[in-house]
């Protein structure tokens with residue numbers, strides 16, 4: 280009998296280990312008192328099961344620009360849901376000290392990577408396609424651009440976790456050594 284109970288307990292523990300709800304993810308983020316590592320965030324964004332009911336409060340599209348919806352933020356970490364119509368994309372930017380992990384929840388995301396040197400300015404490095412369910416991390420020195428390609432023919436919904444929360448970012452232009460500042464929080468988030 281006791282063996283049976285143990286087996287059931289083990290099974291429940293295993294299930295718990297293998298799945299994470301949206302609510303549990305938010306709870307974990309809110310409990311962080313120092314910025315979690317890119318590996319810790321990636322593991323949870325890969326593991327989490329997100330339902331359409333979970334996402335409902337954070338869905339909304341605009342015609343002019345992608346729309347950022349904040350789920351939670353404390354001093355260590357923040358989470359956003361971003362909704363993109365085809366053709367909408369970020370400026371080319373870095374994360375100015377934060378690392379970030381993105382999960383493609385629905386649709387198709389394009390990520391373009393760049394390098395920057397004082398002499399040559401910003402140059403294209405590589406581009407790639409991230410399909411639904413892919414989880415991708417950006418370490419602190421990366422310069423990139425994210426977007427929903429205009430030829431995708433579908434909306435894009437992405438989940439973003441940044442640690443620490445994004446502050447003022449640097450933005451870049453291809454072939455230019457000019458660096459501007461960009462505060463993503465200037466955009467409405469709810």
Ligand SMILES: [Fe+2]
Pocket residue numbers: 372373374379417423425
């Ligand atoms: Fe970014």
